[in-house]
Every structure is written in C-alpha cells, then in structure tokens.
Amino acid sequence: MALISPVFIHGWAFSSKVFGRLEGIKIDLPAHGESREPYRDFNSLVNSLALSLPGKHDLVGWSMGGTIALLLALKFPSKVNRLFLVGTSPYFGDAWSEKNLRAFKLRIKKEGLSYFRKLAYPRDFEDKLEEDQAMKMLDDYVETDLRPWLSLLGKKTFIIHGERDRIVPFVEALKLYNFIKGSKLIVLPGGHFPAEDETGLLSTLLKVGKDL
Incomplete structure (x- = not known):
C-alpha cells in the first residue's frame, strides 16, 4: 500500500532536506530551512499546518x-489518515532528567548545532536555522506532554524507532506503543534517524504501511 499524499515533518534543528528525494509534501517548520513563518507556539504552528493541507494525508513525523x-x-483528525512516528516521544520532558536537559542546551550553545546534528543524523547536514526562535521551540517541545x-x-499508528537512539531513548517508543491503542512498533538497528538515508527510511515506511 502506497503512502497517501504523505506529509513529512522534520525534527528540531533540521529541515525538510532530511527527506530529500522522497515524494510528498515536505514541511519546513518555522525558523528552519526555507520557512519564513515566525514561530509563536505549538498551537499556532499546528493550526497553520492544518490550514495549509489540502486534504487527508499520511503523516510522517520524525x-x-x-x-x-x-x-x-x-486536533484536526479529518486531515490525517495514518501516522508514522519516527524517533518520537510522548513527552520529551520526561525522557531526560532536568539536569541533562540543561546540560544539553548549554552544550548546543557552546558547541553549535553541528554537535546535535551529528548525534541525531547519520550524515553531514547543513541548512539554515533561526536559533533564537528554534530554542524557544525546543523549550515548548520539552514541555509538550x-x-x-x-x-x-483513533488513528492507525506505526512507531518506528532505532534501538541505538541517543536522542529519544528506546523506552520512549515503548511508552508511545502502550499509550496508543492498536499501534504497531517497528524496531530498526539504527539511531535517532534509524536508516542510512531517506530512501532507506521510505523502504521501511512502505513495508510497515501495509495492512499487516
């Protein structure tokens, strides 16, 4: 079964470039990549995203x-067909201790984005980021429970997680699986982006997206 009008939503400090050759709607979140939309809060972001989607879609969120x-x-169930959640936590603020989160933010400020991008993604990555807005978004992400x-x-949900994920620990995938009724958990041998590239990730999405 092919993905239905897929929408790809990247992770923090990256951009739609991580989904490079994949076909579908690839979103640049506010403050990331080519987006010129100012970031206010998650609620405004989700409202804006819903308004921009022309129909019902499979969502791939990393x-x-x-x-x-x-x-x-x-919030907008009529816009969503199925969910493919890659390296996702139900509450990132509970995934790390408060002390470790503070240390993580300080290290980003000290060493720059390259430190985080190397941890999170298997290849070199460069794209624009408006850091002040992005750090506010990170704070909101940490607090979103x-x-x-x-x-x-009430949506068919596939949880895809790398067993060596250093950003969102594997236990977060188990939590998500237990919270979402009828979800399916697929464990891959990789890290936070649990494939070598976007085409490898697509291969996994197509396999798990069939009615098993």
Whole structure:
C-alpha cells in the first residue's frame, strides 16, 4: 500500500532536506530551512499546518516532527489518515532528567548545532536555522506532554524507532506503543534517524504501511 499524499515533518534543528528525494509534501517548520513563518507556539504552528493541507494525508513525523504530527491528528483528525512516528516521544520532558536537559542546551550553545546534528543524523547536514526562535521551540517541545490525550487518538499508528537512539531513548517508543491503542512498533538497528538515508527510511515506511 502506497503512502497517501504523505506529509513529512522534520525534527528540531533540521529541515525538510532530511527527506530529500522522497515524494510528498515536505514541511519546513518555522525558523528552519526555507520557512519564513515566525514561530509563536505549538498551537499556532499546528493550526497553520492544518490550514495549509489540502486534504487527508499520511503523516510522517520524525522526532519533534512526530509530536507535531500527533498534535495535528488530535486536533484536526479529518486531515490525517495514518501516522508514522519516527524517533518520537510522548513527552520529551520526561525522557531526560532536568539536569541533562540543561546540560544539553548549554552544550548546543557552546558547541553549535553541528554537535546535535551529528548525534541525531547519520550524515553531514547543513541548512539554515533561526536559533533564537528554534530554542524557544525546543523549550515548548520539552514541555509538550501528550500522554493524557493519546488514548483518544483513533488513528492507525506505526512507531518506528532505532534501538541505538541517543536522542529519544528506546523506552520512549515503548511508552508511545502502550499509550496508543492498536499501534504497531517497528524496531530498526539504527539511531535517532534509524536508516542510512531517506530512501532507506521510505523502504521501511512502505513495508510497515501495509495492512499487516
């Protein structure tokens, strides 16, 4: 089964370039890549994204993009067919200790984005980022707790997670699986982006997207 008008939503500090050759609607989130939309808050972001989508879509969300995909499905279910959540946490603020989160933010400020991008993605990555707005978005991401709402989701959901993920620990995939009724969990041997490139990820999406 092919993906239905897929929408690809990237993770924090990246851009739609991570989905390079894949066919579909590839979103640049505010402050990322070619986007010129100012970032206000997650609620405004999801509202704007829903207005921009012409119909019903499969959503592929990576990392923070998975959280945004879930918010979109909860708030605008008519816009969403199925969910493919890659390296996603139901509540990233609970994935790391507060001390480690503070240390992580300080290290980004000290060493720059290349430090994080190397941890999160298997290849070299360069694209624009408006850092002040992006850091505000990161704060909002850390504080977004979807756990109370996930039982209401009602969408076919595939959870795809790398067993060596250093950004969103594998236990977060298990939590997500337990919260979302009828979801399917697919474990890959990779890291936070659990394929060598976007075509490898697409191959996995096409396989797991069949009615198993």
